[in-house]
Amino acid sequence: MSLPLQLTKSGQLKHFLSIDGLDQALLTEILDTAESFAGMSEHQVKKVPLLRGKTIVNLFFENSTRTRTTFELAATRLSADVLNINIATSATSKGESLLDTIRNLEAMHVDMFVVRHAISGAAHFIAQHTAPHISVINAGDGQHAHPTQAMLDMFTIRQHKKQFAGLKVAIVGDILHSRVARSQIRALNALGVAEVRVIAPKTLLPAYVESMGVIPLHDMHEGLRDVDVIIMLRLQKERMNSAFLPSEGEFFRCYGLTEAKLKLAKPDAIVMHPGPINRGVEIASSVADGPQSVILQQVSNGIAVRMAIMTMTMGSHGASV
Amino acid sequence: MSLPLQLTKSGQLKHFLSIDGLDQALLTEILDTAESFAGMSEHQVKKVPLLRGKTIVNLFFENSTRTRTTFELAATRLSADVLNINIATSATSKGESLLDTIRNLEAMHVDMFVVRHAISGAAHFIAQHTAPHISVINAGDGQHAHPTQAMLDMFTIRQHKKQFAGLKVAIVGDILHSRVARSQIRALNALGVAEVRVIAPKTLLPAYVESMGVIPLHDMHEGLRDVDVIIMLRLQKERMNSAFLPSEGEFFRCYGLTEAKLKLAKPDAIVMHPGPINRGVEIASSVADGPQSVILQQVSNGIAVRMAIMTMTMGSHGASV
Amino acid sequence: MSLPLQLTKSGQLKHFLSIDGLDQALLTEILDTAESFAGMSEHQVKKVPLLRGKTIVNLFFENSTRTRTTFELAATRLSADVLNINIATSATSKGESLLDTIRNLEAMHVDMFVVRHAISGAAHFIAQHTAPHISVINAGDGQHAHPTQAMLDMFTIRQHKKQFAGLKVAIVGDILHSRVARSQIRALNALGVAEVRVIAPKTLLPAYVESMGVIPLHDMHEGLRDVDVIIMLRLQKERMNSAFLPSEGEFFRCYGLTEAKLKLAKPDAIVMHPGPINRGVEIASSVADGPQSVILQQVSNGIAVRMAIMTMTMGSHGASV
Incomplete structure (x- = not known):
């Protein structure tokens, strides 16, 4: 089901929505890439310019400071720009549909959605409908996956x-x-x-x-x-x-x-x-x-693993750190 | 009325409060400058250092995630630092006057206020009273202008x-x-x-x-x-x-x-x-x-147009992108 | 009491919790360091890379936009990354203890906590229990100190x-x-x-x-x-x-x-x-x-003084600006 959605035709990670459909080789690649980031935290300057100029949107329909923080730190340490949008308290209060919210953010040329939602399947839904250049990462959807x-x-x-x-x-x-x-x-x-x-x-x-x-x-x-x-x-x-x-x-x-x-x-x-x-x-x-x-x-490992998944989905497969 | 306020003596854009008083030449200059930014979103790295080291304050007296987001992205892509201040939920709750809030932020050497307010004329009022080195952009005031x-x-x-x-x-x-x-x-x-x-x-x-x-x-x-x-x-x-x-x-x-x-x-x-x-x-x-x-x-065009207005009011008239 | 806590063995500032136990020489060093930053606001680019790659957490258990803003600006102008955590509205609402919150943020390899708390002694408590590489700055604790x-x-x-x-x-x-x-x-x-x-x-x-x-x-x-x-x-x-x-x-x-x-x-x-x-x-x-x-x-001076205290506690004793 999710296999064609989260992988490119050549089998590379495009979105990260679920463990379903990812094989041992790909999961191991994620762990190996994370390994290259894990040592970084000890450095004097904990940043690499891998995602410089990219805009990562934390699209949180459910409040979770803890999870948002780990994604924000991972993105920042990759030099990306982070936009925090707490939908619970804002935007869609004007009655805009989820799809219209997504279309609007796409039009602003953002590069990634990190999605947290109380409903199972929300991240999949967004990945199905978003523009081809955007990657979606599931940061927890209902009782489905994290x-x-x-x-x-x-x-x-x-x-x-x-x-x-x-x-x-x-x-x-x-x-x-x-x-x-x-x-x-x-x-x-x-x-x-x-x-x-x-x-x-x-x-x-x-x-x-x-x-x-x-x-x-x-x-x-x-x-x-x-x-x-x-x-x-x-x-x-x-x-x-x-x-x-x-x-x-x-x-x-x-x-x-x-x-x-x-x-x-x-x-x-x-x-x-x-x-x-x-x-x-x-x-x-x-x-x-x-x-x-x-x-x-x-x-600690959560930061490195999220950095790995972010760079892999964005097509930068763990360039030298 | 607003003409002497939003233009410098030599006729350049100093604040951007209203279309009133801006002639065809100046509006066309804004559109031409925006044109130079419009292509940028396709670039691998969507940032230019035109406003590096500048501090842009999103001063929102009225909540609007959507509008704030577009200004935040425009500022970030110009490499400015952005300070989001949601007055509705904070600062002036201690009873400080609008003018004292402005004076305090000025004293922190910020460079621009992007103002959203439910009362018509709020951005004009701030522009009239702010320090000469600061630019004010009207992000919607009451039923007056956007x-x-x-x-x-x-x-x-x-x-x-x-x-x-x-x-x-x-x-x-x-x-x-x-x-x-x-x-x-x-x-x-x-x-x-x-x-x-x-x-x-x-x-x-x-x-x-x-x-x-x-x-x-x-x-x-x-x-x-x-x-x-x-x-x-x-x-x-x-x-x-x-x-x-x-x-x-x-x-x-x-x-x-x-x-x-x-x-x-x-x-x-x-x-x-x-x-x-x-x-x-x-x-x-x-x-x-x-x-x-x-x-x-x-x-999409909203980002480019806001980048243009930000650089023009800050005196950087669309340097080569 | 606080002397052994906020100073290193060689007498340098490690945390900044209270004026108690700091002698005239050290207070004067803070003022002199701040002096070197005070001129910066006039510069075209108001940033120095002294804390580039460092993560500074604004850990506010009590809401204060005004104080948070000054610390955020100081950190940004030192090129640090800032993480704003408003505990009042979030994290510990899941019932996590203060110490567990601190341990978790430490594990994310942050470098500094700027703490605001309604209870006297909160910043001291955090400094006593935090990892050795982290500096704590007291941004106001109860009726104790600021x-x-x-x-x-x-x-x-x-x-x-x-x-x-x-x-x-x-x-x-x-x-x-x-x-x-x-x-x-x-x-x-x-x-x-x-x-x-x-x-x-x-x-x-x-x-x-x-x-x-x-x-x-x-x-x-x-x-x-x-x-x-x-x-x-x-x-x-x-x-x-x-x-x-x-x-x-x-x-x-x-x-x-x-x-x-x-x-x-x-x-x-x-x-x-x-x-x-x-x-x-x-x-x-x-x-x-x-x-x-x-x-x-x-x-205005608040920004320069906080930049001085941040660089001093982080071991960068006012390198050339």
């Missing part, structure tokens, strides 16, 4: 585990509502890990989740045994009072990651979380801040 | 019609409340078109509108006959429930531009609209997206 | 009076709630003025104010006699209805600066105010706009 988050997670895993073959990975928490989990599962399988387990109460697992290539489990003690990587998901507090979940305390007791439960995993297992973390809800502070946590490295 | 919009419209007309002499232009819709229409009428007459018609119900025409050099008409069939250019105005929906107008459907039936009515104009007539458009209210989608529509070209 | 404001005031005083020795300075108004006054008193005493007087009703003076090295007075006629510098504080209107104060008119009559009262000071006394001014509340318009007022020069 592919740049998944790629920074893959980068972090590779950084610590060197290769994906043979790895056992557990994803824990609200799989049902998580666009992050959906993208991670696709990426992990495409990159060839041995096993992806999803651990959650039945109410927080999608129906037919096995069809995504995962092993569903309801018990942490069973699920964490001998894994190399543990990915904790953020518990959306707004779901807490719903029928999905009993209480924060109850959830933490069953599915929170504590030092005791962490011992079930391999001794060199790494602990990941997309942030922002709820301390004492899905993860104990001692684990989040502990020696096996790579949560802040994920944040 | 001169950069008018100039991008003139640019678009010239692009398609080559010259203004002999042209018949119809402006359709809510003339009474439109700062855009007021500025367009001045510009069209200064540039020497043959005829400007304004088409609207009586309740949406200003009294003594003929004194502005236009022919008022109440019927589209009469008004559109043989025109070269049709400019549709946006219908402010907030006026809909007032005494001015019957209903959306009724308005569209009488004054909306359809393919059938468009046939009354010359076969090569162009259709313009300042945006954002209300599809099915003042214009049919098939016309807005049709072959005679130049609506998106207007948006 | 040290960059104090330094721009010192710069303005030196500009007019050449030296601090022998000067008599009066600070007038709501001393009790003013972080500005607290920082000014420290700076004036560290720089060796002859006398600092604080003039206010008893309800607006802190207990034991004498221990700060000032002479408390309740009467303007006594307090202004023969002073070289008068610093008026802004009256926070929100305190007006409290028990602290009678009425605006009453306050102006007793503690407002009029031309008549100004005559009590030395003939060449200068009048200062941190802004925004309440005309007719703490200061008469004729005085604010009069020949002895240096209020707008304070604003």
Whole structure:
């Protein structure tokens, strides 16, 4: 489905909408390109002129300072000009259609849309209808996908585990509502890990989740045994009072990651979380801040991975940094 | 009135507040300068260093993401630094007077104010009281003027019609409340078109509108006959429930531009609209997206025209691009 | 207390949190560095590449367009990249702790936090817990300190009076709630003025104010006699209805600066105010706009002083401009 949309005829990345349809070679190319940017942050001057004169529009229909910030920093460090448009509070309040908003920005000769939207498929829709010279990056759409988050997670895993073959990975928490989990599962399988387990109460697992290539489990003690990587998901507090979940305390007791439960995993297992973390809800502070946590490295890697995806979609395939 | 204010003694553009008082030669100079910037958007690097080190303040007392965006892009492509100040939500909430806000920004050595204000005359007031080294551009003041919009419209007309002499232009819709229409009428007459018609119900025409050099008409069939250019105005929906107008459907039936009515104009007539458009209210989608529509070209031209006005008022008269 | 925190072992400025613990030599170094930037505003291109590639985060937990603007301009003129984060409206709304917000931004390899917070000590707290490569600048914390404001005031005083020795300075108004006054008193005493007087009703003076090295007075006629510098504080209107104060008119009559009262000071006394001014509340318009007022020069100097503090804390000690 998305394959013809996000790739050029010669198989290069044109948009970045979803992990679906991207093969191991392309995902590895993204990770390798990100590698070349990862060292840059240590430099005295953290900028390269790869996208100088390009205009990147952060088109946020859903407010997310955190995600916007990482894209803004990535764009700035590539010397692009950034235009932040918070649609929630502005433009379309005059009743303009999404397509007319896009057409107008295109006419201003912008080069890229970074799209965040509460509705699944919004970034795809924009990519389908935008001008050929514009690239679209999905910065999270509804419960569908958050592919740049998944790629920074893959980068972090590779950084610590060197290769994906043979790895056992557990994803824990609200799989049902998580666009992050959906993208991670696709990426992990495409990159060839041995096993992806999803651990959650039945109410927080999608129906037919096995069809995504995962092993569903309801018990942490069973699920964490001998894994190399543990990915904790953020518990959306707004779901807490719903029928999905009993209480924060109850959830933490069953599915929170504590030092005791962490011992079930391999001794060199790494602990990941997309942030922002709820301390004492899905993860104990001692684990989040502990020696096996790579949560802040994920944040750092997020800049490099987004720089890679931006340059690749814009046709500048990671020129020498 | 505004002539001595917006021109230097030698007749060069110092502020850009209104079309009033600007003669054909100066308006033509703006269009010619914009021409030199219009090609730039195709370049790999869309920036020129003409205003490097200059600080341009977007001083918006009225929220308008759309207009702010075009000025921000124009300034960025001239390599200026842009400071966005949304007064509605900030600064003067501490009760500071407009003049004190201006004095403070002047003291920070900024170089230009781009002013949007709900009150007619606000940009003039600021230009009258600001320091001599600062230029003021009117980005829309009350129901008075929106001169950069008018100039991008003139640019678009010239692009398609080559010259203004002999042209018949119809402006359709809510003339009474439109700062855009007021500025367009001045510009069209200064540039020497043959005829400007304004088409609207009586309740949406200003009294003594003929004194502005236009022919008022109440019927589209009469008004559109043989025109070269049709400019549709946006219908402010907030006026809909007032005494001015019957209903959306009724308005569209009488004054909306359809393919059938468009046939009354010359076969090569162009259709313009300042945006954002209300599809099915003042214009049919098939016309807005049709072959005679130049609506998106207007948006593109808006960047070039604003770059021209910024460099001219700052004394850099369109150096080689 | 703050001495070991804001200085390196070799005594150089690492953070800028408070005037406390900074000696005359260091304060003078700040003023001298600012001097080298003060001339820049006159240049055609108002930028130097001293902080190119650095990322400066305006971390505002309290909204202040005015203060944010001065830091943004200072950073931009040093060629740094600026990230504005308004925490009030965003990020921590998801319930993330302050420390987690800081850790995340650190992980994005930012270089400086400019912190504004309603709670006294917030900037210190962040400086205590942030990564070693990051500098923190206090842009106002609760009723504690506003040290960059104090330094721009010192710069303005030196500009007019050449030296601090022998000067008599009066600070007038709501001393009790003013972080500005607290920082000014420290700076004036560290720089060796002859006398600092604080003039206010008893309800607006802190207990034991004498221990700060000032002479408390309740009467303007006594307090202004023969002073070289008068610093008026802004009256926070929100305190007006409290028990602290009678009425605006009453306050102006007793503690407002009029031309008549100004005559009590030395003939060449200068009048200062941190802004925004309440005309007719703490200061008469004729005085604010009069020949002895240096209020707008304070604003101009604010940019240069903040550029100096930014470059000094970042280890670029005022390289040639």
